Amino acid sequence: MADDHFQPRRQGDDLITKFVGETGGLMRALNALQARDGYVDAANVPLLAKAFNVTKAEVKGVISFYDDFTKAPKGEHVIRICQAEACQAVGARGLTAHALEKLGIGLGDTTADGKITVEAVYCLGLCASGPAAMVGGQLKGRVSATCLDKAIEEAGQ
Amino acid sequence: MTKIYVPLDSSAVAMGADEVARKIHAITGFDVVRNGSRGMAWLEPFVEVETATGRVGYGPVTLDDVQTLIEDGMLEGRAHPLCHGLVEEMPFIKAQERLTFARCGITNPLSMADYETHGGLAGVLKAVGMTAEAICDEVITSGLRGRGGAAFPAGIKWSTVRGAKADQKYIVCNADEGDSGTFADRMIMEGDPFLLIEGMVIAGLGVGATKGYIYLRSEYPIAQEVLTAAIDRAYWKGLLGDDVMGSGKAFHLEVFMGAGAYICGEETSLLESLEGKRGQVRAKPPLPALEGLDAKPTLVHNVISLCAIPTILAKGGAFYRDHGMGKSTGTMPFQIAGNVARGGLVEKAFGVTLRDLVETFGGGTRSGRPLKAVQVGGPLGAYIPADKLDMPMDYETFMGIGAGVGHGGIVLFDDTADMAAQAKYAFDFCAHESCGKCTPCRIGAVRGSEVMAKVIAGEEVEANLTLIEDLLEVMEDGSLCAMGGMTPVPVKSVLKYFPEAVGRETGREAGKGGD
CATH class of the missing domain: 3.40.50.11540 (NADH-ubiquinone oxidoreductase 51kDa subunit)
Structure with missing residues (x-):
């Protein structure tokens, strides 16, 4: 369409200005952008810098510091598997390897069709019910390979 | 009116508590109170019903169990293979000293x-x-x-x-x-x-x-x-x-x-x-x-x-x-996790032994295999071998052996655990999580992982272990905070208690000149 140029970009000015003057405003804005867009679009960096009176480098520094902020969209379905000790003790390493092998990707990667991302998470506080995972925002305890296979199949459809 | 409780706690929800609560409501028409967890993770979702004699617990209740449980008289607190009787009388609950968690699991958290x-x-x-x-x-x-x-x-x-x-x-x-x-x-x-x-x-x-x-x-x-x-x-x-x-x-x-x-x-x-x-x-x-x-x-x-x-x-x-021992006063909520049969939260006064928590409360490993080690106090805590569980949980005792109580987490590992891999993981985790401000932590963690990989591969084991011991000393003394300063704790505990895992015959204290 010809007037595409005038469409608002995924910049979210409202989500930025809303937090100006608040304690930790930049973190709040980044969390809000990530939640809404699924990533923090680079186009937001200069806007954030201006709004919070910091340099663009500082904004990029904050984005890169935290695992939750990503510079590109993730897959439609995100599977986060706990990699910490309590889950290691009940087979998290093998479980992760199983899922990655099935999908043919590495940890932190997204499948070529953009459907599934598998990420590491360091502790979901389900340490007595491991191995633990978060599938599409849902907490899962005592996760088995079969359970992961099912989640992968459902996500792939 | 019959009162039914199904926890909203993550450990219950992760095992299907939301679906169980919905089904109970759909079948009975009763409102289900979403309480906190009693801390018995192996029984989640743990459903409780109020009876004339007190609250009776059932668990772990799966979606498939709900219909039969109700037909078999769960709402009246009747016996069933999943029934654990009066919750307050369950040994895991009764033996605790709950000051901080006194209400947790009993009340509606938002009331x-x-x-x-x-x-x-x-x-x-x-x-x-x-x-x-x-x-x-x-x-x-x-x-x-x-x-x-x-x-x-x-x-x-x-x-x-x-x-x-x-x-x-x-x-x-x-x-x-x-x-x-x-x-x-x-x-x-x-x-x-x-x-x-x-x-x-x-x-x-x-x-x-x-x-x-x-x-x-x-x-x-x-x-x-x-x-x-x-x-x-x-x-x-x-x-x-x-x-x-x-x-x-x-x-x-x-x-x-x-x-x-x-x-x-x-x-x-x-x-x-x-x-x-x-x-x-x-x-x-x-x-x-x-x-x-x-x-x-x-x-x-x-x-x-x-x-x-x-x-x-x-x-x-x-x-x-007046609870606790020595300079460790009051109670501590200990969390028993990892490869454990009865995992969950146990609040006890300081002074309870590690063995009591691991065996009496925890019931040993979930796999049923022999216990190899427990890591106490999180990723920056020591791996303690199965034959050293008879020590009291208090800050001073743990400090005395170069370990820490930390936040009270106890993770069980059975005999299949690869202790050298756990030592390498301590470095990897530090490398991933280091804030990067000080050099011993930022660089030390990466180098530690690389050298540990060589040890695991059997390359010049003794020379590389000496390097690691030196590195641990630098990280311990030179890091700005506990991240770099305590990453040596789990590594040193592996070198000390599990020397065979790194190709040595006897353990020795790292950072003490290798005597």
């Missing part, structure tokens, strides 16, 4: 009426009639030490913040519980959120702070939901606001979300993050108690430390102090 009926608000009501100095004195008397891991005497912190002169002071709750094997913070925030709010309000009255933040990790979405709702209710009740419980003093509170950085559990890193910056560690001094959030005096405490405060005020510092 202020339940909270008050079960002893809530007694602490803050006492505190509003006391001077700030008297409040701090109770905390000093209690002997409470920071439950986040550092075990610093709380009373000293409170007095420092109280004595600081400033136009604004803050209470910051460290709810960035990232240690693997720990979930006490999560459980109490989901199961009894008013307790944390009350503790923070009392802290505000005690040190003269009018504003508080709960810095919560993003991996805890249910805790976020519960806390946010509880804060709303606390404002409505007058526990928060411009006139706390009619005291004429203000206290405002909000939840601030982290973004997936373990290091933000370190208090100065947390403060940087709360200011909207990279969570990089600050050099101390200045202490946060004098120059914390926005350079104002700030009392930073872990969730469990703050949750101990209402009891200390309600029953007196002396009551709390």
Whole structure:
């Protein structure tokens, strides 16, 4: 369409200005952008810098510091598997390897069709019910390979 | 009317509690109370029914069990293979000394009426009639030490913040519980959120702070939901606001979300993050108690430390102090996790033995294989071999062997655990989570992992282990905070207790000249 140029970009000015003057405003804005867009679009960096009176480098520094902020969209379905000790003790390493092998990707990667991302998470506080995972925002305890296979199949459809 | 309880706790929800609660409601038409967890994770979802003799528990209840359980008389508390009888009489519950978790699992976490009926608000009501100095004195008397891991005497912190002169002071709750094997913070925030709010309000009255933040990790979405709702209710009740419980003093509170950085559990890193910056560690001094959030005096405490405060005020510092042993006063919520048969939370006075927690409460490994090691105190804690469990859980005993109680997490590993891999993981985790500010941690972790990989591959084992021992000493002595400073703890414990795992015949203490 010809007037595409005038469409608002995924910049979210409202989500930025809303937090100006608040304690930790930049973190709040980044969390809000990530939640809404699924990533923090680079186009937001200069806007954030201006709004919070910091340099663009500082904004990029904050984005890169935290695992939750990503510079590109993730897959439609995100599977986060706990990699910490309590889950290691009940087979998290093998479980992760199983899922990655099935999908043919590495940890932190997204499948070529953009459907599934598998990420590491360091502790979901389900340490007595491991191995633990978060599938599409849902907490899962005592996760088995079969359970992961099912989640992968459902996500792939 | 029949009262049925199905926990809203993450450990229950992760095992299908939401679906179970919905099905029970659909079949019976009764409202289901979503309570906190009793802390028996292996029984989740743990359904409770109120009967004339008390609450009767069933678990683990799957979706497929619901129909039969109801047909077999669950609502009347009748016997069934999944029935555990009266919950208060279950050995796992009965043998505990629950001061902080007294209400958790019993009440509706979002009912202020339940909270008050079960002893809530007694602490803050006492505190509003006391001077700030008297409040701090109770905390000093209690002997409470920071439950986040550092075990610093709380009373000293409170007095420092109280004595600081400033136009604004803050209470910051460290709810960035990232240690693997720990979930006490999560459980109490989901199961009894008013307790944390009350503790923070009392802290505000005690040190003269009018504003508080709960810095919560993003991996805890249910805790976020519960806390946010509880804060709303606390404002409505007058526990928060411009006139706390009619005291004429203000206290405002909000939840601030982290973004997936373990290091933000370190208090100065947390403060940087709360200011909207990279969570990089600050050099101390200045202490946060004098120059914390926005350079104002700030009392930073872990969730469990703050949750101990209402009891200390309600029953007196002396009551709390009379639990525990030596300089480790009061109770500690221990969390038994990993490869464990009966995992969950056990609140006991300090002095309970590690063996008691692992065997009597935990029931040994889930796999049924022999226990090889337990890691106590999270990723920065020592791996303790199965034959050394007869030591009391107290800060001094653990420090004496180069270990730490930390946040009270105990992770069991069976005999299939690869201890050399665990030692390498300690470095890998540090490399992933290091804030990058100081060199020993930032570079040391990466080098440690590389050298450990060589040891595992059998390359010049002795020479490489000597290198590692040297590196550990540098990290321990030269790091800015506990991340780099304590990463050596798990590695050293592997070298000391599991020498065969790294190709040595006998263990030795790293960093002591290799004698």
